[in-house]
Amino acid sequence: MKELRRTRWTVVLLLLTGCVASRGVERGLLLENVRLLDPENGAFSKPLDLLVEGDRIAAVGDLAPRAGVERLDMAGGYAVPGLWDCHVHLGYLASSEELDVDTVRAEFVRRGVLYVRDMGSPLLVVKELAARSGGPAVYYAGPMLEQAPLSPFLAQRNEGLPGLAQPVADAADVDRILDELVASEARLTKAFGTWDLELLDHYLAGAGESGLGVALDPGMPLFQGVPLVEALDRGVTSIEHAMSAWSEVLRDDLRARFDAIRSGGGGLPTQMPFTFEVMALGADSIDRDRFDAVAERFARSGALLCPTLSVADRWRSEPPPAPPGMSQAAWQECMRGFHAANVVLVTELARRGVPMLVGQDGFDPEGVLREMTLLESAGVDRAAILRGATLLPARWLGAEGDLGSLEPGRVADLLVLEADPLQSVANLRGPRLVVQRGRVVDTSTEK
Numbered sequence: 185m186k187e188l189r190r191t192r193w194t195v196v197l198l199l200l201t202g203c204v205a206s207r208g209v210e211r212g213l214l215l216e217n218v219r220l221l222d223p224e225n226g227a228f229s230k231p232l233d234l235l236v237e238g239d240r241i242a243a244v245g246d247l248a249p250r251a252g253v254e255r256l257d258m259a260g261g262y263a264v265p266g267l268w269d270c271h272v273h274l275g276y277l278a279s280s281e282e283l284d285v286d287t288v289r290a291e292f293v294r295r296g297v298l299y300v301r302d303m304g305s306p307l308l309v310v311k312e313l314a315a316r317s318g319g320p321a322v323y324y325a326g327p328m329l330e331q332a333p334l335s336p337f338l339a340q341r342n343e344g345l346p347g348l349a350q351p352v353a354d355a356a357d358v359d360r361i362l363d364e365l366v367a368s369e370a371r372l373t374k375a376f377g378t379w380d381l382e383l384l385d386h387y388l389a390g391a392g393e394s395g396l397g398v399a400l401d402p403g404m405p406l407f408q409g410v411p412l413v414e415a416l417d418r419g420v421t422s423i424e425h426a427m428s429a430w431s432e433v434l435r436d437d438l439r440a441r442f443d444a445i446r447s448g449g450g451g452l453p454t455q456m457p458f459t460f461e462v463m464a465l466g467a468d469s470i471d472r473d474r475f476d477a478v479a480e481r482f483a484r485s486g487a488l489l490c491p492t493l494s495v496a497d498r499w500r501s502e503p504p505p506a507p508p509g510m511s512q513a514a515w516q517e518c519m520r521g522f523h524a525a526n527v528v529l530v531t532e533l534a535r536r537g538v539p540m541l542v543g544q545d546g547f548d549p550e551g552v553l554r555e556m557t558l559l560e561s562a563g564v565d566r567a568a569i570l571r572g573a574t575l576l577p578a579r580w581l582g583a584e585g586d587l588g589s590l591e592p593g594r595v596a597d598l599l600v601l602e603a604d605p606l607q608s609v610a611n612l613r614g615p616r617l618v619v620q621r622g623r624v625v626d627t628s629t630e631k
């Protein structure tokens with residue numbers, strides 16, 4: 185039955201893509217008998233009609249067919265606004281020798297992932313990718329910024345991909361870089377690792393004046409250069425990686441040792457053994473009663489959390505090489521614990537209403553779906569997951585008037601599913617129809 189339906193849809197799509205490419209957009213497109221997601225409230229409408237004119241949604245409701253408008257019966261399918269992947273690094277994709285950049289970009293679109301937030305790539309590389317057609321719209325930060333000198337982790341990555349990161353010397357340097365980002369049409373900026381709070385304040389104020397959203401990646405799993413609560417109180421609006429909250433919710437004995445190590449100033453040689461010990465403890469390192477205060481602070485700040493559970497999940501299944509002096513078996517235990525701790529962080533913060541974005545921290549077209557599945561397994565409400573992949577990123581970028589929902593006047597970016605994604609996020613897989621800027625995308629070659 186499923187096969188039969190798939191064949192029918194494929195035939196419809198083949199017919200469709202033939203017509204629409206040549207004339208559908210100019211004359212309009214009427215999607216009939218389709219349920220529309222209201223991402224704010226996390227509910228679908230009853231089946232109705234949606235009219236596309238040019239690249240915009242012109243009307244929704246019980247609409248009469250119009251002469252010359254292409255009509256498509258969606259058979260009660262479920263329409264969702266175009267999906268966002270809120271944490272990618274396209275710079276790595278562009279530098280890949282095995283992958284064809286445009287093929288991968290097209291794969292994102294076929295899955296209904298029509299926008300990405302690039303959270304660190306060489307500026308000129310990502311700007312060039314953003315200007316190309318045939319892929320998701322790219323909202324980019326350019327390089328990750330860290331107060332000079334770059335941390336060993338970022339310095340090493342920057343050697344592998346020059347321009348991935350940029351050290352910032354002082355306030356004048358911050359001003360110059362922000363001007364460059366604005367001139368290069370960046371829409372956001374990303375701080376990484378360690379900053380003096382005074383310089384961070386200057387950076388945040390400048391970014392705000394320039395209209396750039398600010399995301400912060402704490403860098404280290406526990407010993408963060410800018411503690412989460414400082415970042416939230418100072419106006420960072422997007423916190424990357426669930427582990428950002430870890431040190432705030434350590435159980436008493438670990439927190440006491442953490443504070444002693446941090447104030448002792450011994451640096452990485454004292455921090456890393458403790459970090460590995462806490463990783464191996466996994467969920468046992470966490471005091472679940474501590475989440476109320478953190479969630480309250482999050483809510484008050486209005487910031488979003490982009491958990492990127494995919495990272496710990498990847499490390500759990502394919503651990504990177506063990507650090508010197510540690511057996512691979514002990515390292516695997518650390519990676520398993522790291523993942524378990526990340527899951528608890530997401531579960532507890534989501535349960536208390538911290539709004540979350542969906543992002544994979546990579547460049548895999550399947551990545552956003554995998555991240556959604558991980559969030560679902562961690563107990564995040566499906567309506568919240570869909571909101572974090574549609575409306576919230578649009579709002580974060582100040583693009584809510586154009587993107588993120590299916591109301592008249594919005595850009596016609598959407599996907600139509602056979603089954604309800606509020607029942608299972610797996611229903612987002614293999615959309616039956618993808619519309620990008622009013623044009624039907626050919627999804628028939630999806631593997």
Ligand SMILES: [Zn+2]
Binds near residue numbers: 271272304545
């Ligand atoms: Zn990242």
